[in-house]
Amino acid sequence: MSTRVEIPADTSAAAKGTAPLIAVSGHGKGGYKRGLAIFDVVLRLGAVAATLAAAAIMGTSDQTLPFFTQFFQFQASYDDLPTFQFFVIAMAIVSGYLVLSLPFSIVAIIRPRAAGPRLLLIILDTVALTLNMAAAGAATAIVYLAHNGNSGANWLAICNQFGDFCQKSSGAVVASFIAAVVLLVLIVISALALRKH
Amino acid sequence: MSTRVEIPADTSAAAKGTAPLIAVSGHGKGGYKRGLAIFDVVLRLGAVAATLAAAAIMGTSDQTLPFFTQFFQFQASYDDLPTFQFFVIAMAIVSGYLVLSLPFSIVAIIRPRAAGPRLLLIILDTVALTLNMAAAGAATAIVYLAHNGNSGANWLAICNQFGDFCQKSSGAVVASFIAAVVLLVLIVISALALRKH
Numbered sequence: 001m002s003t004r005v006e007i008p009a010d011t012s013a014a015a016k017g018t019a020p021l022i023a024v025s026g027h028g029k030g031g032y033k034r035g036l037a038i039f040d041v042v043l044r045l046g047a048v049a050a051t052l053a054a055a056a057i058m059g060t061s062d063q064t065l066p067f068f069t070q071f072f073q074f075q076a077s078y079d080d081l082p083t084f085q086f087f088v089i090a091m092a093i094v095s096g097y098l099v100l101s102l103p104f105s106i107v108a109i110i111r112p113r114a115a116g117p118r119l120l121l122i123i124l125d126t127v128a129l130t131l132n133m134a135a136a137g138a139a140t141a142i143v144y145l146a147h148n149g150n151s152g153a154n155w156l157a158i159c160n161q162f163g164d165f166c167q168k169s170s171g172a173v174v175a176s177f178i179a180a181v182v183l184l185v186l187i188v189i190s191a192l193a194l195r196k197h
Numbered sequence: 198m199s200t201r202v203e204i205p206a207d208t209s210a211a212a213k214g215t216a217p218l219i220a221v222s223g224h225g226k227g228g229y230k231r232g233l234a235i236f237d238v239v240l241r242l243g244a245v246a247a248t249l250a251a252a253a254i255m256g257t258s259d260q261t262l263p264f265f266t267q268f269f270q271f272q273a274s275y276d277d278l279p280t281f282q283f284f285v286i287a288m289a290i291v292s293g294y295l296v297l298s299l300p301f302s303i304v305a306i307i308r309p310r311a312a313g314p315r316l317l318l319i320i321l322d323t324v325a326l327t328l329n330m331a332a333a334g335a336a337t338a339i340v341y342l343a344h345n346g347n348s349g350a351n352w353l354a355i356c357n358q359f360g361d362f363c364q365k366s367s368g369a370v371v372a373s374f375i376a377a378v379v380l381l382v383l384i385v386i387s388a389l390a391l392r393k394h
Contacts, residue, residue, distance in 0.1 A: 080349030083338045115392045122388045126323065126381060133327050137334030141280045145342070146350070152277030153343070155352040184323060187384075191319045194391040195312045 033112035036193045040121075041105045043182050043189070048098045050179035051132070054172045055091035058084055058139070061168035065161060076162040083142045084169065090135035091176060094128045101125070108193070115194060122190035129183040136176040143169050230309035233390045237318075238302045240379050240386070245295045247376035248329070251369045252288035255281055255336070258365035262358060273359040280339045281366065287332035288373060291325045298322070305390070312391060319387035326380040333373040340366050 061084075062077035078084035101124060104117045111117075146166050149157035159166035258281075259274035275281035298321060301314045308314075343363050346354035356363035 076349065081347060082341065082345075119388055119392055123385055126326070126384050129323070129327060130330050130377065130381060133330035134334035134337075137331035138338035140331075141335035141338040142342075144279065145339075145352075148279075150278060152273065153352075153355050155342075155350075158350050180327060184327060187323050188320050191316055191388070191391060194388060195316055 031112075033193050034109055036189050037105065037108040037112055040108065040186060040189050040193075041102065043186055044098055044102060044105050047179050047182040047186065048095055048102075050175050050182060051091045051095035051098065054175035054179060055088050055095060057168055057175060058091070058172035059088050061165050061172065063162050063165040076158065076165040078169070081142055083138045087135045087139040087172070087176070090131050091172075091179075094132050094135075094179065097124065097128050112193075118190050118194050122187055122194065125183055125187050125190065129180060129187065132176060132180050132183060136173060136180055139169065139173045139176065143173055228309075230390050231306055233386050234302065234305040234309055237305065237383060237386050237390075238299065240383055241295055241299060241302050244376050244379040244383065245292055247372050247379060248288045248292035248295065251372035251376060252285050252292060254365055254372060255288070255369035256285050258362050258369065260359050260362040273355065273362040275366070278339055280335045284332045284336040284369070284373070287328050288369075288376075291329050291332075291376065294321065294325050309390075315387050315391050319384055319391065322380055322384050322387065326377060326384065329373060329377050329380060333370060333377055336366065336370045336373065340370055 058078050062075070062079075064075040078088060101121060104121055107117045108114070108121070143166065145155060145157075146162075146169070147157060147159045149155050255275050259272070259276075261272040275285060298318060301318055304314045305311070305318070340363065342352060342354075343359075343366070344354060344356045346352050
């Protein structure tokens with residue numbers, strides 16, 4: 001494990017460009033891949049934060065209006081919309097997967113040239129991205145409908161009444177899209193690390 | 198290019214299991230990867246069919262009811278719902294990308310050990326999967342709403358009136374999910390082919 005190669009610690013530019021040029025030996029490749037692996041762990045922590053935020057914001061987005069009729073009280077919660085329930089569950093699952101995947105990502109730092117953990121990570125990351133985008137797309141459709149309504153189907157916009165609820169669910173959707181972008185970058189990193197070069 | 202290695206033509210089981218066991222030489226690895234590449238082309242053609250079907254079914258899913266009031270005629274079309282418009286556009290883009298990616302997939306058959314085309318395919322496939330799932334998730338949310346409505350937001354189900362429209366859009370959503378599964382398998386194949394082994 002003795003090596004003189006500098007490990008590019010946290011900048012992707014250094015990991016991508018400089019390291020393989022400095023040393024083209026086996027040690028150099030290890031350093032390049034180790035840099036990718038460290039970047040992977042950092043991004044993974046960011047994705048955990050984004051998915052947790054998405055689930056938490058959506059999960060707490062209930063609003064009760066301060067007036068009610070004889071028949072019912074006006075209240076909006078993520079529980080009322082099955083799509084938002086699915087969103088919270090999916091984000092929680094993705095978040096849990098990302099936490100559980102951290103050890104494998106750390107193994108990739110210690111053994112930068114092992115293909116097994118990388119292969120596992122890229123496949124499971126793709127599945128997580130799929131789940132994430134399904135939830136994000138579905139929630140976006142409903143949030144759009146809540147904001148704009150639809151005259152053809154006679155669905156009225158509810159954001160005039162439930163402003164806070166709409167704002168929170170929009171925020172959750174944005175967080176889920178950030179998580180999707182991070183997952184996309186994670187998959188690209190895994191693909192670069194898998195390449196034999 | 199003279200080789201005695203049998204190329205596993207179209208079965209994934211053969212491509213995964215048998216080929217590397219028969220010959221562990223460089224030729225054997227090439228055959229294994231060539232089998233994966235052929236499987237990749239076949240799956241890619243299937244994904245083209247699924248995405249084209251999704252776009253076409255959704256694009257032709259208009260229905261006009263045989264009665265009208267003084268104010269408007271009852272009519273449903275994918276044009277009325279921005280989510281379904283996005284769905285048709287996204288499916289057309291994914292379908293177009295898959296057709297354009299076929300040459301790269303064929304290059305991977307001819308040169309099974311080249312990492313460049315594989316890397317390009319896995320990254321662009323992941324982007325296509327992301328777009329596909331966003332469209333599929335969004336359309337699913339709207340189709341679910343059209344079938345079931347939502348009492349909390351006072352959105353009524355419209356499938357009682359527009360049965361044909363709902364059936365066609367549901368079919369398009371199913372086709373898009375099939376395309377998503379095929380894309381997921383394509384990414385796994387690319388990851389397996391990228392592994393140095």
